[in-house]
Amino acid sequence: MAKVKVATAWLDCCSGCHMSFLDIDEAIIELAKQVEFTRSPITDIKEFTPVDVGIVEGAVSTTSDEEVLRKLRDNCKILMAWGDCACFGGICAMRNLFTKEDVLRRYYIETESTREGRIPSSEDIPSLFEQVRPLNQVVKVDCYVPGCPPDSKAIQYALSELLQGRIPVLPSEMMRFD
């Protein structure tokens, strides 16, 4: 049987969800027999190629995040959101309580260790959106694994559901927002 092709991406995040995925430990050997990871921070492949499953960690915070997310969506059949940032906005959305200008000023100018700071501006640097958004406010998302980070058991459950041809919905006892 041909391997299921999976691509993953991280947007505005801490990479904790990918770490939690690696926490499935030896189960990753079995998984590797059934799954081929194409584009992913783990494989360090950058190009988007058509895949069966796209997995995204993190919220949409910059123009680059949106571009990556849309490309992945265009290239995958099923899109799965990993973690609270991707599902709800999570910790990244804390900045939504302030204006973009306040956030940038605080970060680049007012931090206690900063001397003569300035807010960088260049076409090469992705710019921040006014608001951080969860994935489903940008593209269609097919399934969600919330958690900060999701427990590796929850990630494993979601992946095995997908491999068995079902769209995963975490049972209540696996649900976590922290």
Added chain:
Amino acid sequence: MKEITLTINDRQVKGKEGDTVLEVCQANGVDLPTLCHLEGLSDVGACRMCVVEIERERRPVPACTYPARDGLVVKTHTEQLEKYRRLVLELIFTERNHFCMFCGQSGDCELQELAYRYQMDNVRYSYAFPSLPVDSLGDYLVVDHNRCILCGRCVRACSEVVGIHAIDFGKRGWRTVISADLEQPLGESSCVSCGACVQACPTGAILSKLSLYKGKTSECQQVTTVCPLCGVGCELKVLVKDNNLVRIESPGLKGPRAALCKEGRFGLLYDQRPRVTSPLIRDRQGKLEECTIDEAIETAADKLRELKDGFAGIISSRYPKETLSLFNRFMRHVMGSDWIDTLDGRNYRLIAKGISQFNDKGRGLDVECSIEEILEADCILVAGADVLKTHPVLGYLIRQAISQRRAKVVVIDSVRDVLPLWSDLWLKPKAGSEGVLFNGLAKILIDKGLVERQKAPAELLQSPSGYEADEVSRATGIHIGDLELAASMYGEAEHGVVIYGEGLLERNDPSLVTCLLSLADLKQHRSGDHLRVISLKPHANSHGAWELGLAAEDIPQDKLKGLYLFLADEQEDEGLWNWLKGIDFLMVQASYHSAITSLADVVLPSPIWAEREEGTYASMDGRVSESRRVLQPKDGLLQDREMLIELSKKLGRELVPS
């Protein structure tokens, strides 16, 4: 109550007339999700989690406010209802900051629990992200409006359980926030920091600084015990994790004793005083030095053997009955001394004498009424009793009587109005003229025909001259109009309650107690055998200690040579320090270092309230409760009982617990 029959989810179930549909569901094992409902509070239907379909109702209705009727046909878990519930949850989550990973209540949150139950793994609406203030300047409480779902449980707990009603909804619609007074910071408002709101809050909107991140409910053991502080005797539910106090709650918000005070809920969690961890004895240079338990007991026993007479024992009435009675036996049988007193013994002797002068039928403290009578009161005389300071929960009961019964409150205090926001009248008698005032009030009651003339004591009728209103006014410095107003408030009341305390007892005049009892008797403000008079008893087991006869007589200070003071975790007291400083040999058993322990020749460590073994307490109105040990005592710390037994052994006597 009439029984009714309903059909819930095609099943015939029974309920009582007056129940809500929610109550019938809960009584019959139908698991309806709720958020704004909390046992002990009224229901308002704010959250819409408990919506149900009822035949012939056009739209879903909240079960918590819908009265159950005979023959109702109810559906609780249709697909449509479950959809609505999930939708309600999603809308609540989008309204404010409900991101759990940086919330202190994560894992202890009803909103989170419901979102898990409804498998809310995404939200279909955009978030509002209002930036609301956080009020964290109070002593114990943090209010984070961003986490608030406006269920109003805190508002109802504050007004219904405590009676203070310091918080309510402020602003309107989208901008509604919980507001203390007129949007004051909680610490500067009329809030009394009792913490009922923390207990009521289903989310992380109202937090206790002392309990945050110390442990989730599911990780804690729960121990129910009795509060070791004042005489009200509130029941406490103490949560403990890894032998550390996590938080203290009221076991339930239902019933008249459901409120706790600031000290009971928060103060007990955090005592900064340095612990007495090792016994101390005074060395040749006069310095207190650490020693072993054996050395301390040896030294104490040597000294006690020398003292043939003039040895007394004083014990705090914070101790349970078992310790008090063992101490009593130690003093009488091992030490052969009858000089035994409690720290609040003087109060008892005054009250007991006052009661015996009033009535020689041998009635004791049981002539007084239970504190629940306050809730029924339509007039409350507060005489020399700073209730909110010394017995806050009684203060809350007064407040509830004011809001629910429109009770009139008359404060009699020669220094200040102790209930400035609540009192209808403050009588300020000249210091020492309280007796004249009470008799004067009685005289007005008789003259105005507010009491039956034949019930009036003979001396009031025969020698009216001393208690004519103008004479009383002159003697007390109170305006005649105020005297008459006070008399008519109390005299026209159907359920008058008198509360008196330290401010009156410090006059050292038992006849003041007699006067108050007579006043209540004159107006027949009584419930059965009990006159509606309440004396404030300072400590958790004052009533119990006094009933054991521990405070029968004054200790003759001039003949006193040695003293064994059982201080427990009592607060420092300057008066006591002055009283103790001239004593030749002072042995103190205490949990904390203080000016008093530094006077001592021998200091023995004592467990704090939470480490004390189980025992029996009698509240100020005689209600008996069991205390339980909450924490394992520190290593090597003897229980007070063990200490007394060891000391007796060393003295060659056996002390057997009864």
